[in-house]
Amino acid sequence: MPKHYLYLLLAVVTETMATSSLQASQQFTRLWPSVLVVLGYALSFYFMALTLKVMPVGIVYAIWSGLGIVLISGIGWAVFGQRIDWPGALGLGLIIAGILVIHLFSKTAAH
Numbered sequence: 001m002p003k004h005y006l007y008l009l010l011a012v013v014t015e016t017m018a019t020s021s022l023q024a025s026q027q028f029t030r031l032w033p034s035v036l037v038v039l040g041y042a043l044s045f046y047f048m049a050l051t052l053k054v055m056p057v058g059i060v061y062a063i064w065s066g067l068g069i070v071l072i073s074g075i076g077w078a079v080f081g082q083r084i085d086w087p088g089a090l091g092l093g094l095i096i097a098g099i100l101v102i103h104l105f106s107k108t109a110a111h
Contacts, residue, residue, distance in 0.1 A: 004054040011047035011064055014040045016071040023080060059102060059109045066095045 018040025025033035051060050070092050076082035084092070102109055 002054075004051050007047045007050040008055075008060060008063060011044045011051060012067045012071065014047065015044035015064065015068050016075065018044060019068070019072050020075050020079065023076075056108055059106065062102060063099055066099045070095055 018037050021033040021036035021040060024030065025037055028034045028037075048060060048064055073082075073084060073088070073092055077084055
């Protein structure tokens with residue numbers, strides 16, 4: 001796996017951790033989840049900045065936000081008991097399909 005994809009994956013994972021912690025922080029009233037929010041977003045933007053040295057911002061942001069949406073939806077369902085209906089699941093599937101199209105067919109995505 002190229003290094004810039006590892007950085008992008010780390011950006012997605014740390015953003016997902018931060019967003020999950022945002023829910024757990026209960027509007028920043030709990031200390032440790034609040035610390036994870038700040039740390040997670042800071043790391044996410046750092047790793048995204050490293051990725052931007054190699055890949056265009058539009059492609060990076062599409063993959064970062066798309067994977068983040070899918071992962072946080074799964075965490076919301078598994079950890080916080082938030083339901084996903086069929087139209088929501090279809091939309092998430094379309095996001096994944098879009099990411100695959102970018103990765104597999106786009107010449108602007110650096111491989």
